[in-house]
Amino acid sequence: MFDDLRDLYQEVIFDHNRNPRNFRVMADANRQVEGFNPLCGDRLTLYLKIDEHVISDASFQGSGCAISTASVSLMTEIIKGKTEAEADALFHQFHQITTGKSEDIQLEAIGKLAVLAGVREYPARVKCATLAWHTLDAALKNEAKSISTE
Amino acid sequence: MTTFPIEQIRADFPILSEKIRNKPLVYLDNAASCQKPQAVIDSIVQVYSHEYANIHRGVHTLSVKATDRFEAAREKIRGFINAASHKEIIFVRGATEAINLIAQSYGKSKFQAGDEILISAMEHHANIVPWQMLCQQMGAVLKVAPMNLQGELLFDEFEKLLSAKTKLVAIAHMSNALGTINPVEKIIAAAHARQIPVMLDGAQALPHMQVDVQALDCDFYVFSGHKLYGPSGVGVLYGKQALLESMPPYQGGGDMIRKVTFAETEYAGLPHKFEAGTPAIAEVIGLGAAVDYLNRIGLDAVAAYEAELLAYATEQALQIKGLRIIGQAAEKGAILSFTLDRIHPHDIGTMLDSLGVAVRAGHHCAMPVMDFFEVPATARASFAMYNTRQEIDVLMAGIQSIIEVFG
Numbered sequence: 001m002f003d004d005l006r007d008l009y010q011e012v013i014f015d016h017n018r019n020p021r022n023f024r025v026m027a028d029a030n031r032q033v034e035g036f037n038p039l040c041g042d043r044l045t046l047y048l049k050i051d052e053h054v055i056s057d058a059s060f061q062g063s064g065c066a067i068s069t070a071s072v073s074l075m076t077e078i079i080k081g082k083t084e085a086e087a088d089a090l091f092h093q094f095h096q097i098t099t100g101k102s103e104d105i106q107l108e109a110i111g112k113l114a115v116l117a118g119v120r121e122y123p124a125r126v127k128c129a130t131l132a133w134h135t136l137d138a139a140l141k142n143e144a145k146s147i148s149t150e
Numbered sequence: 151m152t153t154f155p156i157e158q159i160r161a162d163f164p165i166l167s168e169k170i171r172n173k174p175l176v177y178l179d180n181a182a183s184c185q186k187p188q189a190v191i192d193s194i195v196q197v198y199s200h201e202y203a204n205i206h207r208g209v210h211t212l213s214v215k216a217t218d219r220f221e222a223a224r225e226k227i228r229g230f231i232n233a234a235s236h237k238e239i240i241f242v243r244g245a246t247e248a249i250n251l252i253a254q255s256y257g258k259s260k261f262q263a264g265d266e267i268l269i270s271a272m273e274h275h276a277n278i279v280p281w282q283m284l285c286q287q288m289g290a291v292l293k294v295a296p297m298n299l300q301g302e303l304l305f306d307e308f309e310k311l312l313s314a315k316t317k318l319v320a321i322a323h324m325s326n327a328l329g330t331i332n333p334v335e336k337i338i339a340a341a342h343a344r345q346i347p348v349m350l351d352g353a354q355a356l357p358h359m360q361v362d363v364q365a366l367d368c369d370f371y372v373f374s375g376h377k378l379y380g381p382s383g384v385g386v387l388y389g390k391q392a393l394l395e396s397m398p399p400y401q402g403g404g405d406m407i408r409k410v411t412f413a414e415t416e417y418a419g420l421p422h423k424f425e426a427g428t429p430a431i432a433e434v435i436g437l438g439a440a441v442d443y444l445n446r447i448g449l450d451a452v453a454a455y456e457a458e459l460l461a462y463a464t465e466q467a468l469q470i471k472g473l474r475i476i477g478q479a480a481e482k483g484a485i486l487s488f489t490l491d492r493i494h495p496h497d498i499g500t501m502l503d504s505l506g507v508a509v510r511a512g513h514h515c516a517m518p519v520m521d522f523f524e525v526p527a528t529a530r531a532s533f534a535m536y537n538t539r540q541e542i543d544v545l546m547a548g549i550q551s552i553i554e555v556f557g
């Protein structure tokens with residue numbers, strides 16, 4: 001029935017929405033930032049543990065739509081073990097892919113995050129996918145306690 | 151339902167034959183904005199093609215013609231809500247601007263520090279934020295009358311909050327997020343017994359029921375044109391003449407003056423005192439055409455038809471496991487706000503859109519209402535006189551499919 005939406009709602013997204021990874025409070029986190037999308041009410045808290053510029057652990061809590069939940073769940077998986085610089089580079093790649101502003105989009109560069117590339121056809125939903133990453137950006141810069149997509 | 155000319159009405163709205171994502175449009179976002187009948191579209195084409203010039207100024211033929219059309223629209227709207235005089239019909243940008251006007255003109259000139267404005271727990275942000283801004287400016291206090299879990303105003307609690315300090319009651323006639331129709335007659339009687347004026351936010355109510363401002367005896371009534379099958383960018387502030395006379399202008403400029411020197415300005419009389427600058431000329435005339443259209447169908451017939459639609463939609467929705475209706479007031483307009491277990495309203499909105507069904511997903515500019523029901527957002531199907539049972543069937547089948555794919 002939802003054939004038109006296959007690019008947006010891939011099975012991986014349903015899977016992460018049903019069973020979000022790293023969905024827990026992290027007691028010993030050294031970075032903690034709230035992300036909020038006032039338009040849809042998506043709300044998340046991102047926890048990071050950064051040792052010597054390496055993200056040794058990442059987790060989150062919160063509630064949101066399937067796109068935003070899958071996005072943050074996938075993000076916590078993929079950034080674990082990455083350096084801050086690598087995670088920052090991923091943020092910029094992800095942003096380009098989801099907003100479709102780059103002419104030469106290279107989906108292979110972002111691995112399984114590519115399942116979220118479909119949002120660029122749905123302008124109303126781009127913020128759902130990027131909320132997690134803007135929250136990560138704030139956490140990496142260590143400059144905000146909460147960020148908003150508005 | 152058989153006597154209501156639904157096929158004819160649907161044919162009057164050209165957009166209803168559009169395809170969305172290759173599916174017939176099922177437009178259920180009427181509480182956000184209604185679609186426009188051909189008569190309204192034609193009236194705007196007519197103005198710009200044959201009758202347009204600035205109003206109230208020129209001696210030339212077109213200006214006189216445009217002024218006549220504009221003032222004729224004011225008279226139509228006066229009749230539509232049965233105001234006593236055309237002087238009580240002030241054109242503004244919408245209900246939001248009307249409330250800001252009341253706050254900044256009436257409130258600022260008459261309230262003092264410690265005075266109270268009483269609203270309800272189910273207000274749209276447009277009937278919260280202007281009062282908060284005024285409270286910050288004046289040291290006035292915003293009081294909120296609570297509601298129950300059905301989304302009904304707790305009238306006894308409301309009455310207890312009326313005090314010598316209360317200077318205005320400002321309340322939604324019908325809630326946009328819940329559909330609740332408030333007991334405005336009782337509210338007005340209770341407030342007037344204490345000499346407190348009442349403002350009704352009629353943005354949601356007016357498209358769905360006959361409103362007579364004199365019978366209600368409300369002091370202010372505000373509404374938007376675009377929710378009344380008219381153009382966007384125009385709305386109306388109704389106020390009792392004596393109140394409007396006692397209020398200072400809201401904005402200064404052309405059209406609201408009688409005489410200007412650099413030393414002082416003498417203001418124009420009502421309604422022009424509150425209409426600074428060139429108004430939305432074509433939009434006002436278009437709103438007049440919308441009122442003519444609604445009068446031809448009759449709001450009582452509309453109300454009866456929509457009540458049947460809502461009853462049918464509610465009955466169907468209650469059969470869906472995991473669906474929770476937000477807002478189950480006994481007195482309710484044609485709004486079905488709902489959530490689904492473990493499925494976010496934004497996913498519902500996107501998926502229904504792929505089936506051609508337009509609903510609103512979000513907080514509906516009523517974040518305190520979402521907080522009260524402890525939901526981040528809801529999906530909202532809001533009906534208009536051109537919707538049908540078949541469209542509700544498409545909506546319900548869509549909801550069932552969403553539940554299936556989410557598993």
